[in-house]
Structure formats: structure tokens, C-alpha cells
Amino acid sequence: MKLAIVGGGSTYTPELIDGFTRYADVLPLTEIALVDPDPRRLELVGGMARRMLARAGSPARILATSDVREGVEGADAVLLQLRIGGQDARHADETWPHDAHCIGQETTGPGGLAKALRTVPVALAIAETVRAHAAPGAWIVDFTNPVGIVTRALLQAGHRAVGLCNVAIGFQRRFAAIAGVSPDEVALGHVGLNHLTWERSIRVGGRDILPELLRERLGDLSDDVHLAPALLTQLGAVPSYYLRYYYAHDEVLAEQRAEPSRAEAVRAIENELLALYADPAVDTKPEALERRGGAFYSEAAVELLAAIRGVPGPARVVNLRNDGVLPFLPDDHVIEVPARFDGARFVAEPVAPLDDDVRGLIAAVAGYERLALDAAVHGGRERVVRAMRAHPLVLQHDRAERLTDLLLGANARFLPWAS
Structure with missing residues (x-):
């Protein structure tokens, strides 16, 4: 099996390689293509x-290339992990919204819109190359x-794609540790949109332990997501950390104004990691990688790719077409819920x-997302304003x-229509 990783120069990539070596029995890779425009990172x-694979005795070979076509040629699956503009663009996303009294975050709010505008056209162009040159039936894992x-955007353009996030698997691992069971024994009632999700049940052996946890471990759960215990009690659910940008917006904004951006912290960690990667004696995943973020990234990717290959397993949380699951959203909207692969699709x-307050927030953010995608595909200041105004945080x-104006000023070099 050949896997292409577009954005393979990311410091995250050794996390993936570590997972591939540990789960080689369910994901027998013969080639891993790392595609990245940065020659230093590729090297x-x-x-x-290569050192990690050699240490593990893996037969898989590494192809490092800046040529997307070469990287995806004959690939059975393509994983997209793009960051257009790098940490500089992320730092901007996390800071310029402050000038209008909004949180700065790379996926939520105004910063998330900026990232979508930069990213969607690039992702679509890569997907067209995948369509033309990858193996028949190849999947794109976003x-x-x-x-x-x-x-x-990928599904709307007719690509065979599924979205993946590590929030759900992080919750699954956390709840499994609390319950003293293996992760595969925990089934989450995970629902929402990407980075706008709630855990509404936690089933272990068919029994929902969430009510018990909300009674006996409420403080721990609220500390984990940095939200008030009373909120979790009212919801009867555990919101993802990203809900903090909505439920505690002003508190988060004050924190952001007083602290360095996350991009600055990540930049320092990445420099440390790249120095370690340059050491020919280092052939295992560095501990510093845990501070980079993306916990359980490799496990989530391995589980999803194994499911696509037909390996039996429990439902996995993915991003896929709604198709009536949430009846208040259009069928073609993308939601994040547990799903199973039936051999052809998820x-x-x-x-x-859903309760009215949860349903209402999901519907509002979904409306923004549709306008954001329209702006990303077609461009134009008016489309950006409409998407921006529709966001519940604006x-x-x-x-x-x-x-x-702030977004376009910070991103004009990435948006041909804005120059």
C-alpha cells in the first residue's frame, strides 16, 4: 500500500510514522511519499x-518530493495536512481579530475564515492531481x-474524501483511562461540526457512564475543557475545548491579549523538533513532539485508513456528508459524528x-461555513463580509x-482576487 502525505514536511509527520510502525499488521505500507514545498523540512x-522505519524493521520506503504529482502517483490513500502560510499566517490569524474585539484562533471565528480562504483553493488543486494520478478508488483523508x-469543498467537487480530527479520539482515550478499560470499549455519543462538538454519551459495555461522570468527576471534566462545571451540568454533556471560544469568549479574549500567541509557542517547539530530526542518532519519536499538539493523531489516522481497507472495528468519528442525520441541516453539509465504513462509503x-441551544448553535455555525466556502471558492470582498457577519462570534x-479589512490586509498575498 502506498500512502502520500501532502504537507509531509510537517513536524507532525514522525508522529504518523510512529503509528505506522506500531500498527504495521493492520496497515501494511510499502511506500510513504512525503510531499512538501520546503526542501529543508523534506530533508x-x-x-x-527513514531512521524510524529502519529501527522498526519496516519494509516501507520513503519518497520525499516537492512534486505533488510524483508523490500521489499510484497512491492508495492521500492524507492532507496543509498549513498555507506556515506559522506566520497562523500568528496573524491569532492576533489581528483582537483589533475588533474578537478572539484570534486559526479554525474558529475570523481567523478560521482566513485559514479557509487560504486553504480551500490549494486543497482543491491537490485533489484534482489526486483524481488524475492516484490509484483508482484512492481516498483523500483531510x-x-x-x-x-x-x-x-472536496466532497462538493466530487472527490472521494473524509475529514479527520483528533478531538474525539482524545476524549475516547481520556474516558477509557477514567473507566479503566481499553479505548475500543468506549463508544462516544459525539455530535456537531468540526471543532464544535459535544460528547452526549459515553458507553462502556453498553452502559452510558456520562451521568455518573458528571456527578462524580465534574470538576475534572470541567478542568479538562476549561469551562464552568455548571455549564456541563446544564448541558448534560461534555463540550469540546473549542466550545470555550463561544461559551467563554470574553474570558478567552482577555487571556489571548495577555499571552503570546500559540503560533509563537509552536514555532519554538518546531525549531526544537527540527534540530532533533537533524541528528542522525535520533530514530524514535521525541518527547518534545507531545508539546506540539495533535495527540493521538497517528492512531486516528491508522484506524481510519484500516477501516477503509476493510479491517473490522467500531464506529470512528469522522467528518462526512450529513445526509439527513441532523435534519435541520442540508444533506450536503459536513458534520462530525461516529460512522462505519461499509466498503464503499462512510x-x-x-x-x-438535540436540545434547542445546541441545535441553534450548530445551525448558525453551519450557515457561516456555507458562506465561508462560497467565499473561498469564488472570492470577492462582499462574500467575505457576508461570511464574516454570519459567524456567531461577529x-x-x-x-x-x-x-x-484586517483579514484582507493580512492575507492579500494568498488571495489572487484580493490583490
Whole structure:
């Protein structure tokens, strides 16, 4: 099996390689193509990957290339992990919204819109190359944020794609540790949009332990997601950390203004990691990689790719077409829920009706996402303003106009139509 990783020069990649070596029995890779425009990163990450595979006795070979066509040629699956503009663009996403009293975040709010505008056209161009040159039936696994918008762009263009995020698998591992069981014994009632999700049940052996956890471990659960215990009690659910940008917006904004951006911290970690990757004696995943983020990234990717190959297993949380699962959203919207692979496509498990407040927030953000994708595909300042104004964290027209000016000023070099 050949796997292509577009964005393979990412410091995340050794996390993936580590997973591939540990789960070689379910994912027998013969070639891993690392595709990246940065020759230095390709050299360092590619060398690290080769040493890790050699240490594990893996027969897989590494192809490191800046040519997307060469990388995806004959690939059975293609994983997208793009960051257009690198950490500089991320730092901008995390800071310029502050000038209009909005949170700065690379996937949520105004910063997330900027990332979508930069990313969607590139992802679509790569997908066309995959369509033309990958193996027949090849899947695109999108790990690129904002996952929901990028995945919908790919599906709308007729590509065989599924979106993947590590939030659900992180919760699954956390709840498994609390319950003292293996992760595969934990089934999550995970529902929402990418980075806008709630855990509404936690089933272990067919029994929902969430009510018990909300009674006995409420403080721990609220600390994990940095939200008030009373909120979790009212919801009867555990929101993802990303809901903090909505439920505690002003508190988060104050924190952001007082602290360095996450991009600055990640940049320092990446420099440390690249120095380690350059050391020919390093052939195991460095501990510093845990500080980079993306916990359980490799396990999530391996489980999904194994499911596509027909390996039996429980439902996995993915981003896929709604197709009536959430009846208040259009069928072609992309939602994030548990699903099973039936040999041809991912089929979502049924979802119980949602409470009004949760349903309302999902519907509002979905409306923004549709406008954001329209702006990303077609361009134009007016489309950006409409998408910006529709976001629940913006709404006010004057603020949307101001944020659009800030976005275009910071991103004009990535948007041909804005220059």
C-alpha cells in the first residue's frame, strides 16, 4: 500500500510514522511519499522517517518530493495536512481579530475564515492531481483545518474524501483511562461540526457512564475543557475545548491579549523538533513532539485508513456528508459524528434529537461555513463580509467590515482576487 502525505514536511509527520510502525499488521505500507514545498523540512523530516522505519524493521520506503504529482502517483490513500502560510499566517490569524474585539484562533471565528480562504483553493488543486494520478478508488483523508469546510469543498467537487480530527479520539482515550478499560470499549455519543462538538454519551459495555461522570468527576471534566462545571451540568454533556471560544469568549479574549500567541509557542517547539530530526542518532519519536499538539493523531489516522481497507472495528468519528442525520441541516453539509465504513462509503450512526441551544448553535455555525466556502471558492470582498457577519462570534455589520479589512490586509498575498 502506498500512502502520500501532502504537507509531509510537517513536524507532525514522525508522529504518523510512529503509528505506522506500531500498527504495521493492520496497515501494511510499502511506500510513504512525503510531499512538501520546503526542501529543508523534506530533508530533515524525511531522514527522521527513514531512521524510524529502519529501527522498526519496516519494509516501507520513503519518497520525499516537492512534486505533488510524483508523490500521489499510484497512491492508495492521500492524507492532507496543509498549513498555507506556515506559522506566520497562523500568528496573524491569532492576533489581528483582537483589533475588533474578537478572539484570534486559526479554525474558529475570523481567523478560521482566513485559514479557509487560504486553504480551500490549494486543497482543491491537490485533489484534482489526486483524481488524475492516484490509484483508482484512492481516498483523500483531510486533516487540514478547518476540517469541516475543507472536507465539504472536496466532497462538493466530487472527490472521494473524509475529514479527520483528533478531538474525539482524545476524549475516547481520556474516558477509557477514567473507566479503566481499553479505548475500543468506549463508544462516544459525539455530535456537531468540526471543532464544535459535544460528547452526549459515553458507553462502556453498553452502559452510558456520562451521568455518573458528571456527578462524580465534574470538576475534572470541567478542568479538562476549561469551562464552568455548571455549564456541563446544564448541558448534560461534555463540550469540546473549542466550545470555550463561544461559551467563554470574553474570558478567552482577555487571556489571548495577555499571552503570546500559540503560533509563537509552536514555532519554538518546531525549531526544537527540527534540530532533533537533524541528528542522525535520533530514530524514535521525541518527547518534545507531545508539546506540539495533535495527540493521538497517528492512531486516528491508522484506524481510519484500516477501516477503509476493510479491517473490522467500531464506529470512528469522522467528518462526512450529513445526509439527513441532523435534519435541520442540508444533506450536503459536513458534520462530525461516529460512522462505519461499509466498503464503499462512510455511513453515519443515528443521532438522537438535540436540545434547542445546541441545535441553534450548530445551525448558525453551519450557515457561516456555507458562506465561508462560497467565499473561498469564488472570492470577492462582499462574500467575505457576508461570511464574516454570519459567524456567531461577529454578527455586527460594522465589526464584520472591520474584520474583513484586517483579514484582507493580512492575507492579500494568498488571495489572487484580493490583490
